[in-house]
Amino acid sequence: MNAETFPPIPFLDLKAQQARLGPQLRQKLDAVLAHGQFILGPEVNELEARLAAFCGASHCVTVSSGTDALQIALMAEGIGRGDAVFLPAFTYTATAEVPLLLGATPVFVDVDPRTFQIDLTSLETRIAGIRRAGNLRPAAIIGVDLFGQPADWPGLRAIAAREAMFTLDDCAQSFGAALDGRRLGREADATATSFFPSKPLGAYGDGGALFTDSAERATLYRSLRTHGEGPTRYEVLRIGMNGRLDTMQAAVLLAKLDVFDAEIVRRESIARIYDAALGDTVTIPARVPESQSAWAVYAILFPDTEQRQRAVDVLKAAGIGHAIYYPRALHQQPAYAACHDGVSLPVAEHLGGRILALPIHPDLTDTQARRVAHVLRAALGQ
Structure with a gap:
């Protein structure tokens, strides 16, 4: 499977939404x-x-x-x-x-x-x-x-x-x-x-x-x-x-x-495809109890930065969009150094090296979502 075999999958596809609406x-x-x-x-x-x-x-x-x-x-x-x-x-x-x-x-x-x-x-x-x-x-x-x-x-x-x-x-x-x-x-x-x-x-x-x-x-x-x-x-x-x-x-x-409710439902269906395909490979998003997500971002966690980088390299080569939200916690950013009191916030500090966001938008097809998961699993030797 390579980038020439399949068309690219964008992280966000506003052009497709615009064509639809x-x-x-x-x-x-x-x-x-x-x-x-x-x-x-x-x-x-x-x-x-x-x-x-x-x-x-x-x-x-x-x-x-x-x-x-x-x-x-x-x-x-x-x-x-x-x-x-x-x-x-x-x-x-x-x-x-x-x-x-x-x-x-x-x-x-x-x-x-x-x-x-x-x-x-x-x-x-x-x-x-x-x-x-x-x-x-x-x-x-x-x-x-x-x-x-x-x-x-x-x-x-x-x-x-x-x-x-x-x-x-x-x-x-x-x-x-x-x-x-x-x-x-x-x-x-x-x-x-x-x-x-x-x-x-x-x-x-x-x-x-x-x-x-x-x-x-x-x-x-x-x-x-x-x-x-x-x-x-x-x-x-x-x-x-x-x-x-x-x-x-x-x-x-x-x-x-006018179509927002239907788009939220569609995002949920994509999240479930990822859940089923990736749940035994990476840490998939935990749901907040008694809630329904709007799925702005579907963020997975890797055990470490090295495995994430391996996945990023393979996704990029396959033409699959992805993003890191967020690579660094705010209190670690230069702009906030002067106002932070130095307290360690270990969870926020460690997330940046392990997190990766996958495409999730209402115009992503089931086939595309499954391909994202397939490429990701292959990158991790699954």
Whole structure:
């Protein structure tokens, strides 16, 4: 089996999705071109209503990116200098950079070795350590629903309530996932998601949204995303930012939202193919109890870096897309060296050398998924 025998299998295939949804996408985009309201046009309001209904939240406020969603949520709570924001060490940099940009201190927490979600025992230890040190005020917990699966929100809420801390759900990779029978969007005081093109529900550019059941927070988010405006455009009540979602992106998302449920089902079926084919070869993803994943990422674990590299070399030669999420924990990154207190977080530190993500998207065929697994097994001598 070689790269000449089979066509390449991309890690993500947005072209195939676009071909499948072409007429619907063009209809939505043509409507925007016809009315010309490119900023906060009617499609934005429609999208917000549909997204809120989809996940059951009382309010949805769309914004310009998932990162801006995180920033607006923390700005609304007055998070800043002297505040400690607790978050998992194994995630994307946006989760940690936002507290720093606001003057707060990110406090990195270890993760569960199987689900990769924030570890509650490590979190409680880190909070207790910060309180003992007395230099920072424990202000917020950001739980990240990593790779499409939910964090332990009942546990996180219990800790936050006891410690009187704000909870923010970084749902950038997991919009569409469910916990205890209800979709993510209401597990924390506020939920932020991303519509980056590679996400399960992705735009054709940057985009994001905030969800909350608080009318007061929603009003504040709308003000902050539009330069701190009040009831009228030139009444400036607070310092805000330019964080609005473009109408064109809202139109794309409306077309994709029509098929989103079916795409989540398709991603689950691909995950099950991988489970069955690879479960005796590598460590396949553990499921968070009582949950349904959105399967943004299907990440497997190898015993060591050498075996992973052997698999990477063979997948590359076969034209099969793959990715390493994430090669290094955040507290090991140069940008965060100055703010990390030096505490060892062994699980997060070791994951980067063993993890590998395989293609999983709604246009991947069963045959392609089985070929990925076959090539991977062959690379490991199975």
